[in-house]
Structures are given as structure tokens and as C-alpha cells.
Amino acid sequence: MSRFVDANLTLLADFYELTMANGYFHEGISDQVAYFDMFFRHVPEDGGFAIMAGLEQVIHYLSNLTFDQEDIDFLESKNIFDKGFLDSLLHFHFSCDVWAVPEGTPIFPGEPILTVRGPVAQAQFVETMILLLINHQSLIATKANRIVRAAEGRPVMEFGSRRAQGGDAAIYGARAAVIGGCVGTACTIADKQFGIPAMGTMAHSWVQMFDSELDAFRAYARLYPQNCVLLIDTYNVLKSGVPNAIRVFQEEVIPRGFRPGGVRIDSGDITYLSKQTREMLNKVGLTDCSIVASNSLDEVIIRDILAQGAQVDSFGVGERLITSKSEPVFGGVYKLVAVENGEKIVPKIKISENVEKITTPGFKQVWRLYERENGKAIADLVALAEEKIDSAKAYELFDPEFTWKRKIIHDYTIKPLLKPIFYQGKCVYKSPSVKKIAAFCKEQIATMWSEVLRFENPHRYYVDLSQSLWKLKHQMLEKLSTPN
Amino acid sequence: MSRFVDANLTLLADFYELTMANGYFHEGISDQVAYFDMFFRHVPEDGGFAIMAGLEQVIHYLSNLTFDQEDIDFLESKNIFDKGFLDSLLHFHFSCDVWAVPEGTPIFPGEPILTVRGPVAQAQFVETMILLLINHQSLIATKANRIVRAAEGRPVMEFGSRRAQGGDAAIYGARAAVIGGCVGTACTIADKQFGIPAMGTMAHSWVQMFDSELDAFRAYARLYPQNCVLLIDTYNVLKSGVPNAIRVFQEEVIPRGFRPGGVRIDSGDITYLSKQTREMLNKVGLTDCSIVASNSLDEVIIRDILAQGAQVDSFGVGERLITSKSEPVFGGVYKLVAVENGEKIVPKIKISENVEKITTPGFKQVWRLYERENGKAIADLVALAEEKIDSAKAYELFDPEFTWKRKIIHDYTIKPLLKPIFYQGKCVYKSPSVKKIAAFCKEQIATMWSEVLRFENPHRYYVDLSQSLWKLKHQMLEKLSTPN
Numbered sequence: 001m002s003r004f005v006d007a008n009l010t011l012l013a014d015f016y017e018l019t020m021a022n023g024y025f026h027e028g029i030s031d032q033v034a035y036f037d038m039f040f041r042h043v044p045e046d047g048g049f050a051i052m053a054g055l056e057q058v059i060h061y062l063s064n065l066t067f068d069q070e071d072i073d074f075l076e077s078k079n080i081f082d083k084g085f086l087d088s089l090l091h092f093h094f095s096c097d098v099w100a101v102p103e104g105t106p107i108f109p110g111e112p113i114l115t116v117r118g119p120v121a122q123a124q125f126v127e128t129m130i131l132l133l134i135n136h137q138s139l140i141a142t143k144a145n146r147i148v149r150a151a152e153g154r155p156v157m158e159f160g161s162r163r164a165q166g167g168d169a170a171i172y173g174a175r176a177a178v179i180g181g182c183v184g185t186a187c188t189i190a191d192k193q194f195g196i197p198a199m200g201t202m203a204h205s206w207v208q209m210f211d212s213e214l215d216a217f218r219a220y221a222r223l224y225p226q227n228c229v230l231l232i233d234t235y236n237v238l239k240s241g242v243p244n245a246i247r248v249f250q251e252e253v254i255p256r257g258f259r260p261g262g263v264r265i266d267s268g269d270i271t272y273l274s275k276q277t278r279e280m281l282n283k284v285g286l287t288d289c290s291i292v293a294s295n296s297l298d299e300v301i302i303r304d305i306l307a308q309g310a311q312v313d314s315f316g317v318g319e320r321l322i323t324s325k326s327e328p329v330f331g332g333v334y335k336l337v338a339v340e341n342g343e344k345i346v347p348k349i350k351i352s353e354n355v356e357k358i359t360t361p362g363f364k365q366v367w368r369l370y371e372r373e374n375g376k377a378i379a380d381l382v383a384l385a386e387e388k389i390d391s392a393k394a395y396e397l398f399d400p401e402f403t404w405k406r407k408i409i410h411d412y413t414i415k416p417l418l419k420p421i422f423y424q425g426k427c428v429y430k431s432p433s434v435k436k437i438a439a440f441c442k443e444q445i446a447t448m449w450s451e452v453l454r455f456e457n458p459h460r461y462y463v464d465l466s467q468s469l470w471k472l473k474h475q476m477l478e479k480l481s482t483p484n
Numbered sequence: 485m486s487r488f489v490d491a492n493l494t495l496l497a498d499f500y501e502l503t504m505a506n507g508y509f510h511e512g513i514s515d516q517v518a519y520f521d522m523f524f525r526h527v528p529e530d531g532g533f534a535i536m537a538g539l540e541q542v543i544h545y546l547s548n549l550t551f552d553q554e555d556i557d558f559l560e561s562k563n564i565f566d567k568g569f570l571d572s573l574l575h576f577h578f579s580c581d582v583w584a585v586p587e588g589t590p591i592f593p594g595e596p597i598l599t600v601r602g603p604v605a606q607a608q609f610v611e612t613m614i615l616l617l618i619n620h621q622s623l624i625a626t627k628a629n630r631i632v633r634a635a636e637g638r639p640v641m642e643f644g645s646r647r648a649q650g651g652d653a654a655i656y657g658a659r660a661a662v663i664g665g666c667v668g669t670a671c672t673i674a675d676k677q678f679g680i681p682a683m684g685t686m687a688h689s690w691v692q693m694f695d696s697e698l699d700a701f702r703a704y705a706r707l708y709p710q711n712c713v714l715l716i717d718t719y720n721v722l723k724s725g726v727p728n729a730i731r732v733f734q735e736e737v738i739p740r741g742f743r744p745g746g747v748r749i750d751s752g753d754i755t756y757l758s759k760q761t762r763e764m765l766n767k768v769g770l771t772d773c774s775i776v777a778s779n780s781l782d783e784v785i786i787r788d789i790l791a792q793g794a795q796v797d798s799f800g801v802g803e804r805l806i807t808s809k810s811e812p813v814f815g816g817v818y819k820l821v822a823v824e825n826g827e828k829i830v831p832k833i834k835i836s837e838n839v840e841k842i843t844t845p846g847f848k849q850v851w852r853l854y855e856r857e858n859g860k861a862i863a864d865l866v867a868l869a870e871e872k873i874d875s876a877k878a879y880e881l882f883d884p885e886f887t888w889k890r891k892i893i894h895d896y897t898i899k900p901l902l903k904p905i906f907y908q909g910k911c912v913y914k915s916p917s918v919k920k921i922a923a924f925c926k927e928q929i930a931t932m933w934s935e936v937l938r939f940e941n942p943h944r945y946y947v948d949l950s951q952s953l954w955k956l957k958h959q960m961l962e963k964l965s966t967p968n
Contacts, residue, residue, distance in 0.1 A: 007491055011673035012651055014643075016684030018672065019708065023690065026707050034693070074676045080708065124689060131646035132654060139649070159498075162615035163813050165623070166652025167496055170616060173649070188502065189495035192558045200500030205608060205820035206507065208832045209518070223510050224503065224564065235835050235964060268837035319813040328812040329647050329803040336689035348692045351719050353752035480719060 010067050011074070013128040018075065021121040025085040033340035034120035035363050037112040038130060041356050044142055044327040048458030049106040049448065051145055051441060052113055053176045054137030055421070056103065056431040061129050063427055065094050095425035096123050099418040101366070103431070104179055104441030106448060107138070110463045111366045111382050113332070115418060118425075120339070127334045136169070137176035139330035140322065144180025145445070147317055149453065150299035152306065155314040157199055158185040159294060160322025173322045179437050186316075194434045201264070207234040214244045221252035227261040228253050229292060237265060237273050242280045249286060262290035262313070270295065271310040278311035292316060298326065299455070335359045349476045360465065360473055365416055369395070370447065372411040377447045379462035380417070384469050389414055400465045494551055495558070497612040502559065505605040509569040517824035518604035519847050521596040522614060525840050528626055528811040532942030533590040533932065535629055535925060536597055537660045538621030539905070540587065540915040545613050547911055549578050579909035580607050583902040585850070587915070588663055588925030590932060591622070592947045595850045595866050597816070599902060602909075604823070611818045620653070621660035623814035624806065628664025629929070631801055633937070634783035636790065639798040641683055642669040643778060644806025657806045663921050670800075678918045685748070691718040698728045705736035711745040712737050713776060721749060721757050726764045733770060746774035746797070754779065755794040762795035776800060782810065783939070819843045833960045844949065844957055849900055853879070854931065856895040861931045863946035864901070868953050873898055884949045 024030040043050050067089040075081050075089070096118025107113050114130065116123045148156050158177035164170035174190035184197040191198035202220060210216035213235055221228050230248065232241025242263065249260035263281075265273050270293045281289045293305075294316035302315060319325060337359060338347045347361035360382065367381045367389055379397055383389065391414040399405035421429045432440070451459035465473065508514040527534050551573040559565050559573070580602025591597050598614065600607045632640050642661040648654035658674035668681040675682035686704060694700035697719055705712050714732065716725025726747065733744035747765075749757050754777045765773045777789075778800035786799060803809060821843060822831045831845035844866065851865045851873055863881055867873065875898040883889035905913045916924070935943035949957065 009651055009673065011676050012645065012654060013672050014645055014670040014684050015672050015675075015682040016670065016686055019684060020686055020690050023686075023704060023707050024693070027703055029693070032693075034689075036689070071676070120693060124687070127687075128645050129651075132648055132651065135647055136649045136653075161496065161498055161612050162818075163619055163815070164616055165620045165649040165807065165812070166656055167493055167613075167616065168650025168652045169620075170496060171650075186498040186500065188497050188499045189493065191499075192495050192555070198499040200498050200503060202500055202504055202507075203608070203611075204834050205518075205520070206504050208820045208834060209508070209513070209516075209604060209823065219511055220507060223507050233836070237837075267841055319815070323649065323807075323812040325812055328649070328807040328809055331647065331803070334646075336692045339693065350688050350692060352717070353721075357751055 008068060008071070009061070009129070010065060010071055012132075013125060017125045017127060019080070021125055022081045022085045024121045024124075025088065026082055030088075030121040031119040033118060034123050034336055035338040035345070036116045036123050036127070036334050037337045037359070037364070038114040038134065038332055038334045039110060039112050040107075040138075040330065040332040041109050042331060043109060044139060044324065044330060045146070046458075047142065047146065048452040048454065049108060049461060050138055050330070051141040051180055052101045052105045052107045052134070052138055053103050053141035053179050053437075054134040054172070055100050055114075057133045057137070057172060058100070058114075058130055059421065059427055059429065059431060061133065062094055062098065062126060062422060065092070065126070067092050092122075093425065094122060094126075094422075095119065096126075096422060097420070097424065098422035100421045101417045102419060102440070104141075104437040105417065105444055108380055108461050108463045110360070111380050112364055112418065115364070117363070131332050131334050133172075135330040135332045137172055137179070138332070139324045139328070140173045140176035141180035141441070142330070143321055143324040144177040144182050145441075146299045146455070147297075147302065147315075147321055148181030150302040150306075150455075151315055154312065155183040156181070157314065157316045158182045158187070158321055159316040160318040161187045163319035164322045169322065175434055177321060178434055179441055181438065181442065182317075182321075196434050201229045202231050204231065204234045204266075207231060213240055214247065217244050217248040218252055221248045225253045225256040225258045228258070229262040229264055231266060232263045232277070233265050233267050233273075237268060238276050238280070242277050246281065246284055246286065249289065250284070260286050260289035262292050264292040264294060264316070266294045270312065271305045271308045274305075274311040275309065290314060294318065296320060337361050338363050347472060347476065349473070349480065351477070351480055358477070360469065361476055362469060362472060364469065365418055368415050368417055369397075369409065370413045370415070372413050375447055376449055377461070378409060378412060379464055381464050381466060382469060383466035384472070387466055387468060397462065397464045398467075398470075399462070400470055403470075492552060492555070493545070493613070494549060494555055496616075497609060501609045501611060503564070505609055506565045506569045508605045508608075509572065510566055514572075514605040515603045517602060518607050518820055519822040519829070520600045520607050520611070520818050521821045521843070521848070522598040522618065522816055522818045523594060523596050524591075524622075524814060524816040525593050526815060527593060528623060528808065528814060529630070530942075531626065531630065532936040532938065533592060533945060534622055534814070535625040535664055536585045536589045536591045536618070536622055537587050537625040537663050537921075538618040538656070539584050539598075541617045541621070541656060542584070542598075542614055543905065543911055543913065543915060545617065546578055546582065546610060546906060549576070549610070551576050576606075577909060578606060578610075578906075579603065580610075580906060581904070581908065582906035584905045585901045586903055586924070588625075588921040589901065589928055592864055592945050594844070594947045595864050596848055596902065599848070601847070615816050615818050617656075619814040619816045621656055621663070622816070623808045623812070624657045624660035625664035625925070626814070627805055627808040628661040628666050629925075630783045630939070631781075631786065631799075631805055632665030634786040634790075634939075635799055638796065639667040640665070641798065641800045642666045642671070642805055643800040644802040645671045647803035648806045653806065659918055661805060662918055663925055665922065665926065666801075666805075680918050685713045686715050688715065688718045688750075691715060697724055698731065701728050701732040702736055705732045709737050709740040709742045712742070713746040713748055715750060716747045716761070717749050717751050717757075721752060722760050722764070726761050730765065730768055730770065733773065734768070744770055744773040746776050748776040748778060748800070750778045754796065755789045755792045758795040759793065774798060778802065780804060821845050822847050831956060831960065833957065833964065835961070835964055842961070844953065845960055846953060846956055848953065849902055852899050852901055853881075853893065854897045854899070856897055859931055860933055861945070862893060862896060863948055865948050865950060866953060867950035868956070871950055871952060881946065881948050882954075883946070884954055887954075
């Protein structure tokens with residue numbers, strides 16, 4: 001179903017994944033088991049949370065990962081890869097374990113959202129595509145959710161294909177937008193592929209193709225009397241668009257037994273024009289004719305025009321959603337956190353002068369803690385995978401930076417966020433439909449306190465480390481900061 | 485060669501292209517010949533010019549455009565399309581003429597960069613993909629060129645795949661980055677597909693996989709002594725990274741008959757660290773060992789650190805290039821500008837309350853005028869396609885907004901920018917290699933005055949209308965602003 005099945009994207013990988021894999025082969029350590037975490041450091045636009053998305057495409061990618069002869073020939077032409085290494089790629093078979101947070105889950109900086117365990121050469125190689133796919137869709141799902149929340153219950157449609165950064169950005173961007181709460185998309189193929197409703201009526205060119213706006217509206221309404229939405233800003237919204245639309249609704253739509261679908265305004269002062277349009281429609285009894293607004297909208301503009309009393313019933317949002325214009329990068333990273341040495345898991349850390357770039361070592365699980373009484377999320381707890389947390393007992397949370405900030409919680413429930421996705425290279429997880437993911441997302445966001453959801457200065461949701469993990473990390477930091 | 489050949493992206497189109505096509509079919513006007521122009525209104529980041537890119541992918545798309553039975557079945561399931569219309573799609577055959585500005589050409593707001601002429605249903609349908617492909621690659625080529633110019637001759641590599649907005653964004657983004665002047669990419673598949681050099685050495689995880697940084701460097705240098713670039717910021721750049729790199733260059737690289745390739749710094753204060761690193765390298769005679777910097781760079785940061793004396797020899801640029809972070813949207817639009825009525829071309833215009841959204845009617849050509857003496861570009865002239873411009877005669881240019889601003893030019897040469905790409909659905913243009921496009925781009929930028937090239941407040945390059953075109957536009961505007 002996914003396009004990644006059709007095309008061979010194996011070499012959509014940073015070149016260094018290959019020079020390193022070749023190096024591991026050369027050193028005889030290709031099969032040493034390593035653990036890599038994907039996590040991110042910062043919520044786009046200083047929001048309170050992000051939304052996980054893109055996992056279904058990661059699964060497709062990993063399930064279909066092979067090197068064909070053309071790939072090998074290409075690599076051979078570079079004259080830097082071992083013959084034995086290239087031969088091994090021909091028999092490449094993904095055999096790692098993967099855990100990940102399900103799509104639609106609110107996620108927070110500093111916690112692993114995906115973990116890969118397996119032979120280092122493989123687990124390293126898949127870095128580029130895992131990051132690319134999850135970074136992209138999490139970015140768009142997060143942005144879409146901001147816009148949807150700003151619209152306060154009014155439907156938001158994704159209209160941005162023409163400004164998307166490539167074909168995948170349009171298709172998977174539409175998918176992510178629906179996960180984030182959009183009700184549909186203009187992107188037809190996204191409907192075909194994911195069953196998310198594609199919508200659209202007419203462009204200005206339709207209106208221009210006829211001798212007059214009235215003729216254009218008439219022709220459209222006769223063909224599509226059901227849910228007929230007319231674009232009213234080709235010439236002049238209030239002088240010609242609205243009067244012509246009213247006439248056509250009255251003469252072509254209502255007599256056929258339908259109600260007017262709506263009018264769309266795509267330029268000019270949306271607040272003013274929508275108010276005037278509403279008044280003109282109401283005056284002739286078309287109170288149920290909805291007004292759709294488009295034209296470079298985002299959550300800031302939507303909140304602003306609604307605060308000014310704009311009479312808009314639904315929104316079409318294009319370029320600012322499909323590129324996440326105000327912050328178009330989701331900075332997920334993929335870092336080595338442990339290796340296996342025989343039976344032992346040896347934690348690894350990366351130091352940095354930028355403190356926020358220091359990694360959290362070890363093989364881990366993330367737990368979300370909820371208040372038992374109202375189901376609201378209290379905090380996420382990152383712990384070593386082997387740790388057990390008994391929610392029947394009180395648990396002491398503490399801030400990993402300001403460790404004197406402590407809080408003992410009593411009546412709570414607990415849920416592991418990282419679910420098994422692959423076991424020894426075999427997929428053990430079934431992706432839900434996009435519709436189900438979107439419903440799950442809505443449900444999960446409802447577990448967040450409104451303080452986390454607000455746009456300006458949201459409350460920083462707690463992502464704490466367990467006592468054991470905190471100790472491990474700080475022991476390693478101290479050891480490494482002693483010059484070797 | 486292009487992925488668009490592999491995958492059926494026919495339905496990567498806004499849904500309204502299909503409701504309109506069905507409408508034209510229903511009205512019996514599907515085959516009326518229409519003219520659509522693609523143009524843009526604003527250079528990203530208020531730059532002086534943009535760079536055309538993405539045409540090769542448009543050609544692939546148009547050359548392979550067909551509807552398969554699965555597409556038809558999907559559309560049928562929507563229950564709004566005529567049976568006859570759906571049947572016609574099964575025999576769809578692209579038969580339009582297309583003209584476009586070659587890739588690598590500097591382009592300016594308000595001038596057509598691509599024109600489609602043909603049966604309206606077809607010429608309309610291809611809107612979404614034409615915009616998507618050219619908007620995306622022109623955005624990235626333009627951004628890359630800004631970054632490359634800021635680096636003042638130092639090589640710039642594209643490193644952004646993991647933060648690209650989807651797989652296409654990585655692959656075609658790398659292509660566009662090289663058109664804009666990057667010397668290579670980290671994206672391996674872009675090398676395989678377009679022959680642009682893929683580069684890369686090691687990640688922090690390589691260093692972490694070994695018992696010590698020194699062991700990691702040693703292993704790498706033994707395997708890749710030629711052009712050996714070591715990543716020196718996994719633990720501490722100055723205390724361990726540089727000393728270990730020097731030792732390994734001296735013990736493993738130079739004795740094997742090679743010179744040190746370089747060291748890469750990926751975090752911390754690049755200015756300070758690079759100066760210190762340079763000094764330490766020079767002190768032991770490694771004056772030819774280059775310093776590579778990466779970590780969230782763009783043209784602003786590169787200019788800033790160079791102004792502060794950073795000792796960087798080449799740059800790796802990631803997320804801020806591959807997403808054009810500071811302005812991630814290239815706002816190209818596709819508008820109906822004329823229809824044919826028998827032998828006659830009837831111009832069409834779109835009015836708007838936003839003055840810059842008013843279109844320029846008619847079937848047009850764009851001419852670039854150069855000073856004969858020094859080859860510098862004077863202005864672009866948008867004229868009706870039928871107009872002849874005789875460069876042997878003086879020509880009077882005038883500003884289409886401030887028409888009293890006039891200038892008579894004498895010694896000039898002239899070049900049409902829009903080249904034939906398709907004739908009656910058949911491709912009549914051969915795309916040059918990316919390498920050739922990049923060379924052409926460099927050459928074309930050299931024809932621009934430095935006033936147009938500067939970053940802050942660049943001179944607004946003239947895009948003028950011919951006298952006839954100006955008259956046509958203003959007659960139509962006056963007629964339409966009289967209420968009908």
C-alpha cells in the first residue's frame with residue numbers, strides 16, 4: 001500500500017552509514033549488538049507537547065529493506081568498500097528488535113520514542129530513514145493539532161500539496177495532518193492510499209473559463225447540487241461573488257431538493273468579508289450555508305480572526321500546515337545508548353559542550369503515570385528496561401536537573417509507552433488505520449492538563465529519570481569528564 | 485531514473501482538479517484550449533532573485549501521466565464522477581504544449597516561468613504536480629545558493645536527509661542543493677540517481693562503539709587513510725578530539741603515504757573551537773589538514789562565524805538547507821491566462837483585493853535583456869508571444885506600476901527565457917545533467933549585478949511588461965472593475 005514498497009529506497013541513507021558499516025565489517029564487529037534511541041530535544045514553536053507519527057512508514061521501510069544488485073554495483077564503483085562487505089549486503093536481512101511509541105501519542109523531549117536493538121551495522125544503517133520518516137510526520141501532526149485546536153471545533157482541511165516539499169511531503173503530510181486532527185485533505189492520492197477523505201470543489205480558473213461568474217456557478221451547481229461550495233472571490237466577493245452564489249443556490253440548488261453547501265473566500269480581509277457575507281446570506285434565509293476560509297492560514301491567524309468575530313465555519317489550511325512554516329524542522333536524533341558484551345548490557349553516553357546534547361545511556365522503557373481519579377497524565381518516567389514499577393506503591397518523582405524538586409505520588413496508574421514493533425526482524429505490530437490513530441490521538445490529548453495544551457508558555461510536562469537511571473548517567477558523566 | 489517513473493502518482497492532484505475536469509467534460513468544453521502560467525510573487529527571505537529548479541521531474545511526471553484501472557475504480561467509488569468522464573481517463577494521453585525556463589536560471593517575481601497550452605481539462609489537471617515539483621526544488625536551490633555565497637568559495641555539503649520533509653524532499657532536495665552550488669550531499673541515493681557526489685565519514689556512534697576515541701580514530705584511519713576526516717567532538721574537542729586526531733594522522737595516515745583529510749566539529753562554539761584547533765594542527769605541521777564545521781548552520785551563521793575569524797575550510801549544512809528553514813515555502817501559483825476561441829486567443833485575468841494577486845493575461849514570452857558591453861542583465865521583459873523585439877533598435881522600458889519611470893536602452897542583446905519543453909504532448913527538450921545545470925546556474929548568476937546578489941536590501945531587478953501587454957492588462961482591469 002505504501003509507496004516505499006514500490007520504490008527501492010535502500011540507499012536513501014547518509015553515506016556515513018555505509019562507511020561505518022564497512023568499518024564494522026572490517027573490524028569484525030558488525031554483529032555486536034547495539035542499542036540506539038530516537039528522541040527529540042525541543043517541541044516545535046515552544047509548544048507543550050508533540051505528537052508521534054510516521055511509524056507505519058518506518059515499518060514498511062524496515063520490512064522491505066534489501067540491497068539489490070544495482071545498489072551493490074553503485075557502491076562498488078566508489079572503490080572504498082570491502083568486497084566481503086558488499087557480498088554481505090546482498091544477503092542483508094533485517095534482524096533487529098524495535099520498540100516504539102504508537103502513532104498519535106503525545107511525546108515529550110528527552111524520552112526515547114523508538115529504540116532499535118540489534119547487530120550494530122544494521123541498527124546504525126537504518127538511522128537516516130527512521131529519523132526522516134518520524135521527524136517529518138511528527139512535525140506535521142504536531143502542527144496540524146495546533147491549528148485544529150485554534151479552530152475550536154470548526155473543521156480544518158489540509159490543502160497544501162502544491163507547496164509541499166516533494167511528493168512524499170504531500171502524501172504523508174496529509175496523513176499526518178489527519179492524525180493531528182484535520183478532517184480531510186485536498187490530496188486525492190492520500191485518500192486512495194489511507195482512506196482519509198479527499199475534498200475540493202473549484203479553482204478560480206473554473207470561474208474564469210465561463211463567460212461570467214454566474215454562468216460558472218450555475219454550471220457547477222447543476223452538476224454538483226449536493227454539498228455545492230462556490231468560490232466567491234475571483235472578481236469581487238461582496239459585489240458579485242455573494243449575490244451570484246445566492247442566486248445560484250436559490251435557482252439551481254434548492255429547487256433540486258438540496259441545501260446550499262457553502263461559499264469559500266480565498267483572499268482579502270477574511271474577518272470583514274466573512275461577516276458581510278454571513279449577513280447577506282442570512283438576510284435571504286441561507287443561515288445554514290457555511291463559509292469556508294482559506295489563504296495562508298495557521299493557528300495564529302485563525303485565533304486572531306475568530307477573536308475579531310470572523311464568521312467562518314471551516315478552514316482550508318495550505319502551505320503553513322504542510323511545511324509547518326513557522327518551524328519546519330522536527331529535530332529528532334538517533335543515538336547509541338548501549339552495546340552488549342556477552343550477556344551484559346554496557347551503557348554508552350555522548351558528552352557535549354551543549355548540555356542538552358548529552359544523551360541518556362542504557363536500554364530503557366518510558367512509563368506514563370496518570371492520576372487514578374481523573375485519568376490525567378502526571379509525568380513520564382524514563383527507567384532502565386529491567387526496572388519494575390509497582391503502581392500499588394507510592395513513587396517518588398524528582399527533577400533530573402533540579403534534584404531537590406521531589407514529589408511523592410500515591411494514587412496513580414501506569415502505562416508503558418514503548419511497544420514491541422519488531423522482534424528479531426519480524427514485525428509483531430499491526431498499524432491501526434489513520435482514522436483510528438486520529439481517534440486515539442484525540443483521546444490521548446484529552447489526558448493532558450490544559451496547562452500543557454495552551455499555546456503561550458505551556459507548563460513543562462515532567463519527563464523524569466528513575467533513581468537508578470539518574471545514578472547511572474551521572475556516574476558515567478563524572479567518569480568521562482575526568483580527562484583521560 | 486526518476487522515482488516518479490516507478491510509482492503511480494497520477495492521483496497526487498488536488499481533488500478539485502478532478503471535480504473541475506469532470507465539470508468540463510459535462511459541459512462539453514474539456515477540449516477547449518487554455519493557457520496556464522506558473523509564476524511566483526515573492527523571493528524567499530526578500531532575496532534579490534530565485535533559481536529555477538525541478539523541471540526534469542516535471543518532464544518525467546508529464547511523460548508518464550496515465551490513469552490505471554485502480555485510479556478509475558477509486559474515483560468511481562466517490563459517486564460524483566460521470567461514467568463517460570471516467571472512461572475518458574482510461575484513454576488519457578497528455579497532449580499539451582509546455583514552455584519553461586531552464587533549470588539553474590535566475591528567476592524573478594511576476595514573470596511566467598512555465599506555460600502550459602492545451603485542452604483545459606488536461607492543462608488544469610497537471611497544476612498540482614507542476615507547482616509541487618518546481619516550488620520545492622526552486623526553494624531549495626535558492627536557499628542553497630544563499631548559503632554557498634555566504635561561504636565565499638569554501639565548499640558546502642548538503643547533510644540534511646534526516647530532517648527532510650519526506651523521502652522526495654531528501655532526494656530532490658539534494659539535487660536542488662547541488663544546482664544551487666553545493667559540492668555534494670550525504671544522501672547516497674541522490675548520487676546513484678543523479679551522479680552528484682555523496683560524502684560522509686563517521687557519526688558519534690562510531691567513536692562510542694570503541695573502548696576509546698583513540699581506538700575509534702585508529703580503526704577508521706587504517707581503513708580509510710585516504711581523505712581521512714575524523715569527528716572530534718564526541719567527548720571533548722580540544723582536550724581529547726584534536727590530540728587523538730593528530731596522533732592518528734601522524735601514526736596511521738602519514739606513514740601510509742597520505743596527508744590528513746580533516747577534522748569535523750559538530751557542536752559547541754565553532755568559532756572558538758576552530759581557531760584553537762587550527763593552532764594545534766599548525767603547531768605540529770598539519771597546516772593542510774582541513775577543518776569541517778556542521779551543526780545547524782545557514783548563511784547567517786556562516787557569515788557571522790567567518791566575520792569572527794572562524795578557521796573553517798568547508799561546511800556541512802543540514803536541516804536549515806533541506807527545509808529552507810527560515811522560509812520553507814516557495815509560493816509559485818498556476819493561473820489561467822487565456823483560452824482559444826477558434827483561431828483567436830482570448831486573454832483572461834483574475835482580479836483580487838490583494839493587488840499583487842492580480843494576474844497578467846495572455847500567451848506570453850519572457851525576454852532577458854543584457855548590456856552588450858559587459859553581458860550584465862538589465863531587465864526581464866514580459867511580452868505577448870506574438871510580439872517581436874528587434875535588439876538592433878533602441879527599446880523603451882518602463883515600470884509597470886510607476887509608468888513615468890522610463891529608460892531607453894540602446895546597446896543590448898536579448899534572450900528568450902521560455903523554451904519549448906513539450907509539443908503536442910511529446911517532450912522536445914533534453915534535461916542536462918545536474919552537473920551541467922549547476923555550471924549553467926553559476927554562469928547565469930554571474931550575469932547579475934552585485935546589487936541584485938546582496939543579502940540585505942538587494943536591488944529590485946526590473947521585470948517590465950511590454951507596451952502592448954501593459955495596455956491589454958489595464959484595459960481588462962478597467963472593464964472588470966466596472967461592476968457587471
